[in-house]
Amino acid sequence: MKAMLLKGVSDLRSSDRPLEYSDVPVPELGEGEILVRVMASGVCHTELDEIEGRTPPPHYPVIPGHQVVGTVEESGEGANKFTTGDRVGVAWIYSSCGVCRYCLEANENLCPEFMATGRDADGGYAEYMKVSQDYAYNIPDTLGDSEAAPLLCAGAVGYRALRLTGITDGQSLGLTGFGASGHLVLKMVKHMFPSTHVYVFARSGTEREFAMELGADWTGDAGEYTPEKLDAVIDTTPVWKPVIEALKNLRSGGRLVINAIRKEDVDKDYLLKLKYHEHMWMEKEIKSVANVSPRDVKEFLELAGKIPIRAKIEEYPLKEANRALRELKVGNIRGAKVLKLV
Numbered sequence: 001m002k003a004m005l006l007k008g009v010s011d012l013r014s015s016d017r018p019l020e021y022s023d024v025p026v027p028e029l030g031e032g033e034i035l036v037r038v039m040a041s042g043v044c045h046t047e048l049d050e051i052e053g054r055t056p057p058p059h060y061p062v063i064p065g066h067q068v069v070g071t072v073e074e075s076g077e078g079a080n081k082f083t084t085g086d087r088v089g090v091a092w093i094y095s096s097c098g099v100c101r102y103c104l105e106a107n108e109n110l111c112p113e114f115m116a117t118g119r120d121a122d123g124g125y126a127e128y129m130k131v132s133q134d135y136a137y138n139i140p141d142t143l144g145d146s147e148a149a150p151l152l153c154a155g156a157v158g159y160r161a162l163r164l165t166g167i168t169d170g171q172s173l174g175l176t177g178f179g180a181s182g183h184l185v186l187k188m189v190k191h192m193f194p195s196t197h198v199y200v201f202a203r204s205g206t207e208r209e210f211a212m213e214l215g216a217d218w219t220g221d222a223g224e225y226t227p228e229k230l231d232a233v234i235d236t237t238p239v240w241k242p243v244i245e246a247l248k249n250l251r252s253g254g255r256l257v258i259n260a261i262r263k264e265d266v267d268k269d270y271l272l273k274l275k276y277h278e279h280m281w282m283e284k285e286i287k288s289v290a291n292v293s294p295r296d297v298k299e300f301l302e303l304a305g306k307i308p309i310r311a312k313i314e315e316y317p318l319k320e321a322n323r324a325l326r327e328l329k330v331g332n333i334r335g336a337k338v339l340k341l342v
Contacts, residue, residue, distance in 0.1 A: 001023070001024060001025070001026050001126060001127040001128050002021065002022070002023060002126065002127050002318060002319070003021075003022055003023075003024045003063050003122075003125060003126035003127065003318075004019040004020070004021055004022070004063065004064065004065075004125040004126070004318065004319075004321045004322075005019060005020045005022045005024070005061040005062070005063060006018065006019055006050065006051060006057070006060065006061060006062050006063070006064055007020060007060050007061045008060055009051070009052065009053040009056060010051050010052065011052060012048065012051060012052060012325065012326060012329045013329070016322065016326070017322050018051045018322060018325065019051075019064070019125070019321055019322055019325070020061075021318075021319045024063075024126070026127075026128050027122065027128060027129065027130040028130075029074065029075075029076030029077075029079075029130055030076055030130075031076055031077050031078045031079075032076060032077075032078045032079050032132050032133055032134070033075075033076040033079060033130050033131065033132055033133065034072050034073075034074070034075050034076065034079050034081075034082055034088070034130065034131060034132075034133050034136060035072070035073045035074040035075075035076075035128055035129075035130050036068065036070040036071070036072060036073065036088060036090065036124075036128065036129050036130070036131060036136070037070050037071050037072075037073040037127070037128055037342070038068055038069075038070040038124050038126060038127055038128060038129060038341050038342075039069050039070045039071065039087075039145040039340075039341055039342045040068075040069045040070075040145040040146045040148075040149045040315075040338050040339065040340050040341065040342075041065040041067060041068050041069075041123070041124035041125055041149060041318075041338065041339045041341070042065075042066075042067025042068075042149035042150045042152065042153060042336060042337070042338050042339075043067075043316075043321070043324045043325060043328060043336075043337035043338065043339060044066065044067060044153050044154075045328065046066065046092075046119075046153070046261060047064045047065070047118070047325060048325065048328065048329055049261065049262065050064060050118070050119055051064075051325070054262060055119065055261065055262070057119045057120065058119075058120060062118070062119065062121075062122060062123075063118065063122040063123050063124075063125050063126050063129070064118040064119070064123050064125050065117070065118045065123035065124030065125040065126070065129075065339070066090070066091060066092045066094075066116065066117035066118040066119070066123050066124070066152070066153060067089075067091070067124070067149045067150055067151075067152040067153045067338075068089060068090040068091075068117070068123065068124030068129060068149065068152065069087065069088075069089050069139055069145045069146075069148050069149045069152070070087070070088065070090075070124070070129075070145075071085055071086065071087050071088070072084055072085060072086045072088060072136075073128065075133070079133045080133075081133040081134075081136075082133060082136065086138070087138070087139045087145075088136040088137060088138060088139060089136065089137045089138075089139050089148060089149075089152050089297070089301065090117055090123075090124065090129065090131050090135065090136055090137075090152070091117065091135075091137070091152040091153065091156055091292060091297045092116055092117055092152075092153055092156075092157070092291060092292055093108060093109060093114065093115075093116070093117070093135060093291060093292055093293065093294065093297070094115040094116055094117040094120060094121045094123075094131065094132075094135060095113075095114075095115045095121070095132055095135055096108035096109075096111035096113060096114050096115070097111050097112070097113040100112060100113070106293060106294075106295050107293060108293045108294060109160075109290055109291035109292055109293045109296075110290060110291075114291060116291070117131070124339075125318065125321055125339060126318075127318075127341060134294070135294060137294075137297050137298050137301055138301070139301065140301060140302065140304065140305025140306075140308070141305070142305045142308045143301075143304065143305055143308065145340075145342075146313050146315055146338045146340055147310055147311055147313065148301075148304075149313075149336075149338050150180065150311045150313065150336035150338065151184070151300070151301065151304050151309065151311060152297065152301075153180075154179075154180035154181040154184055154336075155181070155184045155300050155304060155309065155311075156292045156296050156297045156300045156301075157181060157259060157289060157291075157292050157296070158181040158182070158184045158185040158188070158234075158259065158300075159185075159188060159296055159299065159300035159303070160259075160289055160292050160293070160296040161181070161185065161234045161236075161257050161259040161289045162185055162188055162189065162192075162234065163296070164255075164257045164287055164289060165231075165232035165234060165255055165257050166232070166255060167193065167196065167231055167232050168193070169192075169193040169194065169195045169196060170193070170195040170196060171193075171196055171231035171232070172196065172197045172198075172199065172226075172228055172229070172230045172231050172232075173189060173193075173196055173197070173198050173199070173230065173231065173232050173233070173234070174198075174199045174200075174201065174226060174230045174232070174233035174234070174246060174249060175198065175199070175200045175201065175211075175216075175233070175234055175236075176201045176222060176233060176234065176235040176236065176237055176242040176245075176246050177201070177202065177235065177236040177237040177242065178200050178201075178202040178207045178208075178210065178211050179236060180311075180336060181236050181259060182200070182234070182236050183210065183211070183214060184309060184311075185234060186198055186200070186211065186214050186215065186216060187214060187307060187309050188303065188307075188309075190214075190215050191303070191306075191307050192303075197217040197218075197228070198215070198216050198217055199216070199217060199218045199219075199220075199226045199227075199230065199249075200216045200218070200219045200220075201219075201220060201221065201222045201224070201242065201245070201246075202219060202221075203221065203222075207219075208220075222241060222242040222245045222246075223241075223245055225248070225249060226249050229249065229250065229251035229254070230249050230250055230251060230254060231250075231251060231254055231255075232250075232254060232255045232256070232257065233246040233249065233250060233254070233255075233256045233257070234257045234259055235256060235257070235258045235259065235260065236259045236260060237260065238260055238262060238263055238264050239263065239264050240263060240264070243256065243258065243286075244273060244274050244279060247274075247278075247279035247280065247284060247286075248278055248279055250284050252282035252283060252284070253282065253283050253284070253285075254284050254285070255284070255285040255286075255287060256284070256285065256286045256287070257287050257288075257289060258286065258287070258288045258289065259288075259289040260288075260289075311336045312336065313336050313337070313338050314336070314337050314338065315338050315339075315340040316337065316338070316339055316340065317339070317340065317341075318339050318341050320339075321339055324337045324339065
């Protein structure tokens with residue numbers, strides 16, 4: 001089969017071909033596994049982190065890709081959850097141990113043996129991939145292959161972040177950063193919590209206009225004060241300034257949820273602006289998001305199919321994955337990038 005291989009750390013600013021278009025064997029199935037014929041695979045910023053060494057895979061070569069939609073081609077011994085031809089999705093969580101306290105609590109995302117698709121195990125930048133049937137999910141009929149692929153990362157982790165805020169209908173929510181995950185969260189909130197006011201902090205006028213089009217009640221810069229104190233804020237930025245600014249907008253007992261795989265080095269000068277009485281007192285909370293659980297993926301896909309949520313997409317053939325990654329690196333974005341294989 002054809003696949004895009006990552007063979008080592010590469011600087012996307014100087015390398016035109018960090019991934020190698022190669023012929024590799026079709027995966028052999030183990031017990032409980034299914035073989036997925038890949039139809040579409042989303043291109044994510046996390047792939048940039050893998051390629052450039054910020055979250056490197058434990059071994060090389062590896063096939064990236066953790067937003068995968070395809071059809072079941074074959075089932076291994078003991079795999080009876082799906083039948084041949086079923087359409088399934090594979091997300092960031094590839095596997096977990098299944099027996100630790102976190103797995104038993106349905107928090108497999110915190111498992112010490114958590115494995116990530118496309119980093120710790122081969123992913124969807126290929127014609128075929130294998131995965132345990134327990135980490136594959138039905139794709140709603142209302143969503144096309146390329147439409148569904150980006151939802152398996154930004155959508156699922158955004159759904160987890162929203163759950164972790166603990167808000168109920170009518171409580172106020174802030175969104176700091178308005179990229180792929182933020183705009184999907186806004187769509188979820190409008191469906192799940194119709195009486196909730198949503199306040200969006202974004203740098204660019206284009207992002208603010210987009211947020212208002214999607215139903216935001218207010219937009220502004222991270223340093224501004226919202227018209228009312230917020231019950232919760234979700235931060236999706238890679239920097240620290242929005243964290244401190246979000247804390248000052250929280251009401252007593254409010255919660256800040258940081259939905260980011262990494263943060264840039266702390267700006268010490270700015271950190272000195274953190275004042276306990278203004279930013280932290282009155283039982284304010286900070287909680288981070290780590291990965292996603294099977295529950296997050298399953299529940300979000302069901303929700304996305306009902307709303308329905310549609311992602312704006314740009315499609316590329318598999319062998320053009322390097323071009324899609326370079327465009328993502330430089331910010332040439334006109335929708336979610338998806339490798340279309342079939």
